[in-house]
Amino acid sequence: MDHEPPFLNTYKTLLEKSSENDDDLYSMVEKSEELPLIDLEKLLNPHERDECMKEISEAASEWGFFQVINHGISKEVLENMISEQKKLFYQPFVNKSDAKNFFNLSPKAYRWGNPCATNLRQISWSEAFHFSLTDFSSMDQHITLRSSLEAFATRMDTLGENLANILALKLNMKSNHFQENYLPKSSFIRLNRYPQCPIPSKVYGLLPHSDTSFLTILYQDIVGGLQLKKDEKWVGVKPNPQALVVNIGDLFQALSNNVYKSIKHRVVAAEHVERFSTAFFYSPFEDAIIQSENKPTIYKKFTLREYRKQNEKDVKQTGDKVGLSRFIII
Ligand SMILES: O=C(O)CCC(=O)C(=O)O
Numbered sequence: 001m002d003h004e005p006p007f008l009n010t011y012k013t014l015l016e017k018s019s020e021n022d023d024d025l026y027s028m029v030e031k032s033e034e035l036p037l038i039d040l041e042k043l044l045n046p047h048e049r050d051e052c053m054k055e056i057s058e059a060a061s062e063w064g065f066f067q068v069i070n071h072g073i074s075k076e077v078l079e080n081m082i083s084e085q086k087k088l089f090y091q092p093f094v095n096k097s098d099a100k101n102f103f104n105l106s107p108k109a110y111r112w113g114n115p116c117a118t119n120l121r122q123i124s125w126s127e128a129f130h131f132s133l134t135d136f137s138s139m140d141q142h143i144t145l146r147s148s149l150e151a152f153a154t155r156m157d158t159l160g161e162n163l164a165n166i167l168a169l170k171l172n173m174k175s176n177h178f179q180e181n182y183l184p185k186s187s188f189i190r191l192n193r194y195p196q197c198p199i200p201s202k203v204y205g206l207l208p209h210s211d212t213s214f215l216t217i218l219y220q221d222i223v224g225g226l227q228l229k230k231d232e233k234w235v236g237v238k239p240n241p242q243a244l245v246v247n248i249g250d251l252f253q254a255l256s257n258n259v260y261k262s263i264k265h266r267v268v269a270a271e272h273v274e275r276f277s278t279a280f281f282y283s284p285f286e287d288a289i290i291q292s293e294n295k296p297t298i299y300k301k302f303t304l305r306e307y308r309k310q311n312e313k314d315v316k317q318t319g320d321k322v323g324l325s326r327f328i329i330i
């Protein structure tokens with residue numbers, strides 16, 4: 001198992017210090033609610049299009065999360081992505097940690113757990129690769145991975161743009177708001193692996209967080225473990241092999257003046273199975289200005305670069321991303 005990051009060894013001291021109280025990480029879980037499931041085929045039928053657009057915007061404001069079926073991305077593209085992803089994660093850990101030399105990627109492309117964690121609640125039992133869409137051109141030695149990423153990114157980008165345009169239209173913004181204001185995009189892909197975890201009740205698979213993007217589109221395998229916060233309760237997202245999970249990110253919450261919600265979500269660690277997921281973060285270029293046209297505006301105008309910088313500072317100082325509340329107009 002030379003591909004496995006040294007989770008247990010790294011977290012040994014923290015685990016030894018843990019007390020019984022550390023076991024209640026996963027309290028307040030509500031399993032009964034079903035995430036809205038939206039059939040995008042309806043968009044192609046003039047009689048059903050409006051109704052479908054309404055379902056999308058209602059889900060974005062009530063849940064901040066929804067699943068879509070008949071999304072136009074073939075099973076082949078999704079399965080190729082996961083199979084290339086597996087090959088990548090099954091590389092020896094020493095190679096993954098040296099992403100720059102081994103894969104010709106940026107040194108920050110590979111991340112695992114949180115080796116700087118100072119308490120159990122900051123541990124995530126997972127590893128991830130980040131690919132910005134501009135990385136592909138340097139991946140000449142990894143042809144099959146590159147072509148799977150490219151196929152995945154192209155389709156996800158089209159889907160992201162369609163959904164963003166629909167959501168913009170429902171806010172009475174121009175339907176081409178995204179093309180006019182946010183090109184070139186700096187969308188990126190995150191490949192996630194959640195290894196089997198011997199202490200699943202003590203640590204997270206992925207810590208509770210909201211996404212910074214406009215929109216995130218997630219393809220997950222059938223294992224399950226994703227949970228989102230709704231009305232102060234955690235709701236599990238039951239995997240649907242036909243569906244993609246879409247969620248609103250912080251940038252769209254700001255742009256919509258809080259009409260659409262960027263919701264906290266997390267992943268539960270599993271003891272006996274490993275899990276894979278692939279996320280596409282639909283995002284604008286770094287200097288894109290985020291400002292709502294709705295009045296009174298809740299948030300100051302900011303650029304993605306400023307937002308990221310503030311988040312990085314907050315994570316260093318407080319251990320957590322403070323997020324949009326930093327930008328509220330008082
Ligand atoms: O793996 C998942 O289900 C969620 C991943 C996620 O939230 C992320 O990568 O931001």
Ligand SMILES: [Fe+2]
Pocket residue numbers: 209210211216265
């Ligand atoms: Fe996320």
